[in-house]
Structure formats: C-alpha cells, structure tokens
Amino acid sequence: MQQGHCDVLQTLALARKMVGDLAGANQTIGPALDLPEAGFFVRRTALAMALEVATADPIQSAFELRPNPNLEALKRAISYLTPRKERLWDIQSTEARADTLVHLAYAYNLSGQAEEALKLVEEARHADALSPKLLCVTLDAYRRLDRLDEILVKGRAWLDQLEEEALILVTEVASDAGDVALVDAAIAAIQRVPCSEPKVLDVMQAMRWNALCRSKGGRAQATAEVKAVNWTSTDSLPLICGGARILHLVGEDAECDAATTRAKELVPDLSQGPAALQLADLYYAVRKYAEAARIYEKFAPLGHRTELHVRLLACYVRSGARKKARQLLTALPGDWAADDHVRGLALELGQQAADWDFIVPLADRQCESAPKSSGGWLLKLVLDLKTKRMLRFHQDLEALPDELEGPHRQIAQLASLELKYDRRESGMLRLYRQFRRNMDALEAASGYFVGFVACRANLPNMEESLLAVVPGSTVQLQDEFGAVLTISLDPENSESLPNRDGFYPHDSGEVQALLGAALGAEVELPGGLGTTRAYTVQSITSAYRHLLQVAQERVQTSMSKDSVFFSVPVPTKEDGADFSHVHAVLKRQSDYSKMVMDAYQNGPLTLGIVARMLGRSVVDVVTGWPNSGPK
Numbered sequence: 001m002q003q004g005h006c007d008v009l010q011t012l013a014l015a016r017k018m019v020g021d022l023a024g025a026n027q028t029i030g031p032a033l034d035l036p037e038a039g040f041f042v043r044r045t046a047l048a049m050a051l052e053v054a055t056a057d058p059i060q061s062a063f064e065l066r067p068n069p070n071l072e073a074l075k076r077a078i079s080y081l082t083p084r085k086e087r088l089w090d091i092q093s094t095e096a097r098a099d100t101l102v103h104l105a106y107a108y109n110l111s112g113q114a115e116e117a118l119k120l121v122e123e124a125r126h127a128d129a130l131s132p133k134l135l136c137v138t139l140d141a142y143r144r145l146d147r148l149d150e151i152l153v154k155g156r157a158w159l160d161q162l163e164e165e166a167l168i169l170v171t172e173v174a175s176d177a178g179d180v181a182l183v184d185a186a187i188a189a190i191q192r193v194p195c196s197e198p199k200v201l202d203v204m205q206a207m208r209w210n211a212l213c214r215s216k217g218g219r220a221q222a223t224a225e226v227k228a229v230n231w232t233s234t235d236s237l238p239l240i241c242g243g244a245r246i247l248h249l250v251g252e253d254a255e256c257d258a259a260t261t262r263a264k265e266l267v268p269d270l271s272q273g274p275a276a277l278q279l280a281d282l283y284y285a286v287r288k289y290a291e292a293a294r295i296y297e298k299f300a301p302l303g304h305r306t307e308l309h310v311r312l313l314a315c316y317v318r319s320g321a322r323k324k325a326r327q328l329l330t331a332l333p334g335d336w337a338a339d340d341h342v343r344g345l346a347l348e349l350g351q352q353a354a355d356w357d358f359i360v361p362l363a364d365r366q367c368e369s370a371p372k373s374s375g376g377w378l379l380k381l382v383l384d385l386k387t388k389r390m391l392r393f394h395q396d397l398e399a400l401p402d403e404l405e406g407p408h409r410q411i412a413q414l415a416s417l418e419l420k421y422d423r424r425e426s427g428m429l430r431l432y433r434q435f436r437r438n439m440d441a442l443e444a445a446s447g448y449f450v451g452f453v454a455c456r457a458n459l460p461n462m463e464e465s466l467l468a469v470v471p472g473s474t475v476q477l478q479d480e481f482g483a484v485l486t487i488s489l490d491p492e493n494s495e496s497l498p499n500r501d502g503f504y505p506h507d508s509g510e511v512q513a514l515l516g517a518a519l520g521a522e523v524e525l526p527g528g529l530g531t532t533r534a535y536t537v538q539s540i541t542s543a544y545r546h547l548l549q550v551a552q553e554r555v556q557t558s559m560s561k562d563s564v565f566f567s568v569p570v571p572t573k574e575d576g577a578d579f580s581h582v583h584a585v586l587k588r589q590s591d592y593s594k595m596v597m598d599a600y601q602n603g604p605l606t607l608g609i610v611a612r613m614l615g616r617s618v619v620d621v622v623t624g625w626p627n628s629g630p631k
C-alpha cells in the first residue's frame with residue numbers, strides 16, 4: 001500500500017470497524033490525516049472513530065478515566081477540523097456536516113473544552129443548523145462548566161425538542177434544585193420520545209422524589225409515596241436506590257435497610273460496572289461507607305482524580321480506613337487542594353488521626369506545583385496553625401502571592417487570615433481587588449463584607465472623612481444643577497481593575513483632575529463630545545469604606561432562605577441602642593454550637609458532619625477550633 005492513498009486507508013479502517021476491531025480502525029485512519037489529499041470526509045471519519053473509542057467504556061466515559069492515547073487521538077482529530085470555517089462550515093454537504101457538528105461539539109466536551117463546544121453551538125445557531133443532539137451537547141457543556149442555572153432555563157425552553165439523554169440531564173439538575181414543576185414536565189416529555197432504556201421512567205420517578213424532598217413543603221408527599229412501595233419485591237434498581245435515599249433522609253431506618261438489602265440482592269456480581277456503581281452510590285448516600293468503598297475501589301485506579309476518587313476518599317476517611325485514605329490522597333494528581341471537597345477530606349483525615357505531619361508535605365507540593373492556586377495556600381496555612389508552627393505560618397502568610405486564582409470564598413478566607421494576623425493592609429487590598437473585579441458576584445460581596453465586619457482589629461484606610469482626594473478615596477461631587485456624582489479612586493498597588501459603577505484606577509486619565517482636590521474645591525472632569533463639566537467637592541471618604549457599603553447593599557438585596565446572612569433588629573431606646581435581640585441570637589447559636597461539639601466528642605460525628613451542622617466549611621471549623629475543644 002502506498003503512503004498517499006487516503007481512500008484505501010479509510011476503507012480499511014471502516015472494514016476493521018465492521019468486524020469489531022474499533023481500536024485497529026482508529027489506528028488505521030490516523031495516518032490518513034497527515035496525507036496531503038486528506039479531505040473533509042477522511043477527517044470526519046477519523047473524528048467519529050476517535051469519539052467512539054473514547055466512549056466505548058461507559059465507566060471510563062462517565063468518570064473521565066479515558067486512557068491518554070484515546071484522549072490524544074480525540075484531540076488530534078479535533079485539530080484537523082480547525083479552523084472550522086474552512087474545514088467545516090464551507091462544506092456543501094449539509095447532512096454530513098450535521099453529524100460532524102454533533103461529533104465535534106461532543107469531542108470538545110470530552111477533551112475539556114466545553115467553552116469551545118458552546119462557541120460551535122453558537123455558530124450552528126447562526127447557520128440555522130441546531131438539532132436536538134446539538135442541544136443535548138449544549139446542556140452537557142453547561143453541566144461541565146457548572147452553569148446549572150442555564151440548564152434549568154434552557155431545558156425549560158427546549159423541553160419539546162429534547163431527546164432522552166438531554167431530558168434525563170435536565171431532570172437531574174431540576175431535581176437537585178427542587179424544581180418539581182420542571183421535573184414533572186420533563187417526565188411528560190420523555191414519555192413522548194423513544195427510550196433506549198426500559199427503566200428510564202423509574203430513574204425519572206426516583207429524581208422526582210428527590211425534587212419533592214428538596215422543594216418547599218414537598219417532603220411529606222415524597223415520604224408518603226416512598227413508604228407506599230413494597231421494597232422487598234421491587235425489581236427496579238434505580239427506583240430502589242432513589243427510594244432508599246428518601247427513607248434515609250427522613251429517618252425511616254428500618255425501611256431504608258430493607259430497600260438497601262433488596263438493592264444488594266439485585267447486584268450479586270459487583271464487577272457489573274453501572275449496576276455495581278449504582279449500589280455503591282446508594283451505600284454512600286446512606287452512609288454505609290465501608291461497603292461503598294469495596295465497590296468504588298474496583299473502578300478507581302490510583303493516579304487519577306475524578307468524582308469517583310473523591311467519593312472513595314470520603315469513604316476511607318469516614319469509615320476509619322486511614323491507611324488507604326493516605327495512600328489515595330498521596331496518589332491524587334494535579335491541584336487537588338483547589339478542590340474544596342478534597343481539601344476538606346484531607347483536613348478531616350488529619351484531625352481524625354491527629355496526623356498533620358503527613359499532610360504538611362502534601363500541601364507544600366501543592367503550592368510548588370500550582371503557586372497561584374488559592375486552595376494550596378489555604379491548606380498550607382491551616383496546617384501551620386493546626387500544628388502550631390507559628391513562625392512558619394507567618395513566613396507563609398508573608399509569602400502569599402498578591403494575585404491568586406480560585407473561588408471567591410477561598411480568597412476571602414486567605415484575606416481573613418491576613419487581617420487577623422497583622423497583615424491588615426495586604427488582606428484589605430486582597431478583598432478589595434476580589435470584589436472590584438467581581439462586583440456582580442454575591443460570594444465576592446459577602447466575602448468583602450464579612451471580612452471587614454468580622455475583623456476585631458482597627459483597620460487602616462477606613463477614614464470617614466478625608467481632607468483631600470488621594471488614591472483609595474471616594475469623592476462626592478455636585479454640579480451647578482445640583483446633580484450628585486460619586487467617584488472612587490482605587491488604592492495604590494491594586495493593579496489593573498476595570499472601570500465599574502463609579503470606580504476607577506487611581507492613575508486613570510478620567511480622574512486625574514481629582515487628585516489633591518480639597519473639600520469645597522471646584523474641579524473640571526471630562527464630559528460628553530469633548531466638553532468638560534465643573535463640579536464642587538462635597539465630601540471625601542475612604543474607598544474601602546464606600547465599597548463596604550456597596551457590598552452590604554448587594555448582600556442585603558440578594559438574601560435568600562439559603563443565605564448565611566440574616567437580619568437582626570437593633571431598636572433604639574432612650575438610653576441608646578438595644579442589643580438584646582442580637583445577644584439572644586448569639587446565645588442560641590452558642591448553645592447549638594456547644595451541643596454539636598459535645599456530639600462530636602461523645603458520638604460518631606465526623607468533622608465534615610460537624611461543618612455541615614454548623615453551616616461552615618471544614619476549613620472554617622479547623623481554623624476556628626477552640627484550644628479547649630475535643631481533639
């Protein structure tokens with residue numbers, strides 16, 4: 001065979017696929033991509049085969065455990081369809097292009113490029129080339145990007161266009177959100193489409209129970225429906241798993257055990273991947289951690305970090321299998337400390353075994369491999385505190401990079417440590433930058449607000465009134481018509497921040513005329529169409545203080561039933577403010593916290609359960625652990 005015959009290679013690859021040699025077919029088509037005459041149909045075939053190989057194993061596919069050669073083959077096939085305009089959109093065969101659109105979008109998702117998948121879908125929308133399968137890939141991309149609200153919105157709008165897989169995904173997200181109406185609508189929709197799995201409706205029913213349980217006022221109905229089922233004679237594993245979760249949640253332990261026993265009878269062979277993992281997930285949900293671990297470890301090879309490995313680690317930690325937990329934690333690749341769940345489990349393990357020295361070098365390696373990751377630094381500093389290495393703690397706190405990447409909550413926690421341990425200006429600036437860059441994010445607003453309000457020390461740069469405008473100040477201006485304008489100049493060393501809601505970098509040309517202006521001074525600022533406008537300086541205060549007010553307003557207007565904030569009245573009497581309501585709330589919280597700590601000392605509560613009962617993260621609990629508390 002000569003090297004230049006693309007058609008021959010493609011024909012041979014298709015022949016191998018027909019006889020079941022999928023890996024051989026994928027290897028055969030690969031070299032054809034490099035030939036000069038390789039065109040769209042060769043690239044299309046190569047992508048389809050690489051995708052089929054990558055998804056052949058349902059367990060590997062579901063938990064991102066694909067072998068690297070399969071993933072590299074998929075990425076290579078993607079690259080040969082780039083740039084998309086010339087190699088995809090200019091193709092005249094709309095039928096062939098339609099299949100390739102779906103395959104390419106799906107391949108982007110599988111290779112960790114969900115944003116690129118959404119760009120492709122947007123191109124398809126403009127070309128009037130959207131299909132039900134592309135809509136499914138779109139929802140999967142949103143899931144991978146944790147944009148679950150968009151799944152709810154789009155899923156509701158597209159309900160009549162979606163196929164089975166997409167409807168199940170929408171139902172799952174709606175179920176966790178307690179959106180019973182959307183779950184019911186999805187169940188009605190799935191009854192109108194062909195279903196490949198005979199027990200899909202059982203899966204949907206189980207998710208409906210979960211939705212009811214999470215909805216306002218629906219738990220009693222879910223409990224009644226579940227208790228009406230005879231679990232000892234039911235043959236549907238999805239239904240049993242869903243029902244047992246509800247029974248566990250509402251404290252019906254005897255019936256939960258009966259349902260769990262029945263589920264075990266239906267999965268006699270624990271090597272049956274999907275069914276065995278359903279059983280493991282049930283064990284995990286009802287806190288039978290040792291039983292769950294025995295199944296998970298069959299499918300979670302060391303050297304990977306997937307949701308399967310996180311669950312296995314949780315099972316090891318919470319069943320007391322500390323040696324296995326240490327082995328698994330040590331083998332986790334990548335920036336695992338940035339994962340809140342994994343980091344919390346590592347801290348649970350250290351607290352449980354009183355073996356912080358094992359985790360300290362792991363935290364050091366995390367900071368070395370991902371120096372900009374907030375998770376690694378947070379773990380490192382928390383461990384310094386727990387091991388009482390205060391010199392090392394202060395050295396690490398001083399070495400904290402100015403710019404970090406990670407969730408708002410983690411960065412706020414780091415800033416709070418700076419505020420608490422005499423690096424107040426650094427902590428204030430970190431909180432300021434975080435909120436200024438993300439002024440629409442409630443978590444950034446709450447982090448700023450709580451960080452400042454909870455700090456017991458006197459904070460610098462919080463003046464209520466300043467004599468002149470300087471970097472880090474907010475000035476209120478009034479024009480000749482009485483209109484008021486508020487402008488804030490960011491502090492020095494705040495790096496490049498966007499102009500937003502009256503906030504400007506202190507060196508921005510738009511606000512240079514304000515620098516040095518005193519109270520009562522007149523200044524001219526740029527107006528529209530090349531003009532200037534005259535203003536009088538009415539007041540000057542700290543930009544930190546003004547941003548605190550902005551954060552408070554964002555938090556108060558965004559409060560929900562799940563918010564960690566709540567309002568307590570402070571009425572004013574003749575002799576001053578009446579804080580009796582505040583004291584009563586704090587006493588109730590103190591009593592409840594003491595009850596939880598006593599339960600931890602005398603019972604089977606894990607550190608993770610303590611954190612959930614107190615409404616805090618494990619990091620919050622560990623950093624705030626009292627010296628007199630249980631060890």
